[in-house]
């Protein structure tokens with residue numbers, strides 16, 4: 578852990594400063610809130626009971642606290658931070674050090690705001706591809722920075738890595754379909770699994786990750802029908818869609834996208850939740866409500 582970061586501690590305090598009445602402490606009304614911490618068990622229950630899981634990315638303390646207060650179930654420190662925070666054109670150059678820094682910021686925000694969302698952090702490109710030893714070393718660092726689950730991209734060879742991490746007590750989220758870390762190999766940001774053979778491969782990879790113990794799995798930019806089929810085939814893994822229709826166990830969006838802050842072309846699967854909201858807090862709450870009641874995504878508008 579870089580030594581310039583305060584270490585998260587319980588009780589809204591940090592090691593390095595006294596924040597008894599911090600000016601940027603927590604959203605109004607958050608103190609003493611009674612939401613139960615979201616655990617991997619609770620995620621499994623939600624999936625089993627058909628309650629949709631609302632996931633949102635965040636990269637800093639303030640937005641993480643606001644998202645938590647709005648009722649987001651899981652906060653994901655995605656390596657999309659490479660694009661939205663660092664101005665890169667892809668996630669490929671994001672370092673493990675950057676992921677650790679932003680994971681600490683988000684974890685610290687959740688502590689200060691008495692937050693209870695499950696914190697998922699991305700293993701960046703190059704931090705798990707070399708070997709199982711490299712993967713567990715990177716995953717341990719993310720967990721020590723405050724993550725409660727790590728996410729890695731791809732299927733096939735990753736199954737073995739996922740099983741290795743899970744056996745050692747690290748909850749894992751898989752990521753299939755469009756996998757931005759290997760977007761060059763996928764021919765750009767395009768829908769995956771349209772052809773029968775490709776769809777079959779994704780189904781097989783998803784089943785293997787499920788069997789390996791992945792607790793969650795992002796399905797990105799695949800046809801809604803395929804995502805719904807895979808979701809129905811999972812034994813215990815909760816599927817989280819982004820551009821995969823409304824048949825998954827939950828949804829995720831990049832925060833900047835759903836606030837209309839994407840500086841490029843907005844992807845078809847994104848809805849701007851700030852447009853009809855008074856402020857960011859209301860936008861986050863609208864997102865959670867729309868995911869929970871199944872009105873987002875709308876397959877006619879946001880899916881393939």
Ligand code: KIV
Nearest residue numbers: 634655656657795829
């Ligand atoms: O990096 C990221 O933010 C992600 C989500 C969009 C799933 O992988």
